[in-house]
Amino acid sequence: MRKITHSLLRTDDALTYVKLALFQQKRCLSIAAKLVNNASPKVQPYMKLMRIDKPIGSWLLFWPCGWSIAMAAPVGALPDLQMLALFGTGAFIMRGAGCTINDMWDQDIDKMDRVDDILLGIKSTAIKFGDYTKFYLSGFGMIMIASLIASGLLTTQTWPYYTSVGLIAMHISNQIYTLNINNPTDCAKKFISNHRVGMILFAGIVLGNLMKKLYIKEESKIEEETEHQTVILDETKNSKDL
Template identity: 30%
Template sequence: MEFTDLFLVQVERTKSRPFASGALTPSQGVCFLGSQLLLGLGILLQLNDFSRVLGASSLLLVFSYPLMKRFTFWPQAFLGLTFNWGALLGWAAIKGSLDPAVIIPLYTAGICWTLVYDTIYAHQGQEDDLKVGVKSTALRFGDSTKQWISAFGAASIGSFALSGYNAELAWPYYPLLTAAAAQLAWQISTVDLSDRADCNRKFVSNKWFGALVFWGIVFGRLAS
């Protein structure tokens, strides 16, 4: 059994996933990955030249992220860099370039948000991670997790506010961002990091944080 398969089976939160449960064979996974890559390539080729280069450059992060938990206690930071690349690509697809005043704080906000929610998620499997020898910010922060994720949460909200200001979003953006900040503060203050079920509930609740920020951007742009 390969390391990745062994890890998936031994870790409680991943043992029901397709590979670990046997619902998906490696060959089926490769076929699915190939179809997704072809679909993504088809979309990327519809974009401008700058966006094509930017999109292709994300592959380094995509392929390296799964290995990070073997080498660093900060795989959640690499996840943030990878997941939030879409903020750069979305802007470039429309504008044909990047505006650092808007994009750098937006990208930073997304990375910091990812550090919050994925650290909470990682607390579900600290014992399993130790058992199989992989790393996470949950293990790195330990008993200081709430202080760390509070700082990252504050940095995320501040960066979202700066990005919105530089993008000249109108006033509706800010009440909704305030509501998102309250949702994030609720997550951090109430999560029981020793309770797997509660960590999962707080992790899933980030859909509401994301929705609030999204609609803030929409209404802030419409009112501009």
């Protein structure tokens, strides 16, 4: 009976993975996917092993680096392009190496889902969180937003940064609200859409840093006017005393 049940589950899983594969093929009209598809058949397996045709992992690894580099830029300046290129290359290489090592390590149980985790006794977070997955995700999301706000305060960010944080909060809220944890295709869509989070925050940091220069100029102008008025008042007072 258990073998029959397991076979049925595996059949359902296979259908799910087919749907997921079709979804991935549909969205893989990117430059990276075309690059892999047009490559020599001899190197295609290695490129796919590194997930070059699915660059979302590299992007998600790069964006936190990009945020840090943008935050570290001098006031009113753009991020260091050389540093962005360096960390971008590093993210690409590390992601490819990680995927390769992971596939070598768990090649017999790769692409498992919650059903397989239960049957194999794997203690994954997918099993641990269970029906409370959205609750945990909400908690993680709030921690992330709070951390971004704290980072903004510590680095004296301006309104473009906080606008981007607000947009990210809306994005995460919508993700969690509409998430179907029992649908791998929907989960994959949500995962891929997190690329927008990286872009939105990066743009907010860059624009916010450029705005700092304008704020500094305004503050300097106000200080100069205040000092000028103080000098005039002092001169007027001295002339009256004389």
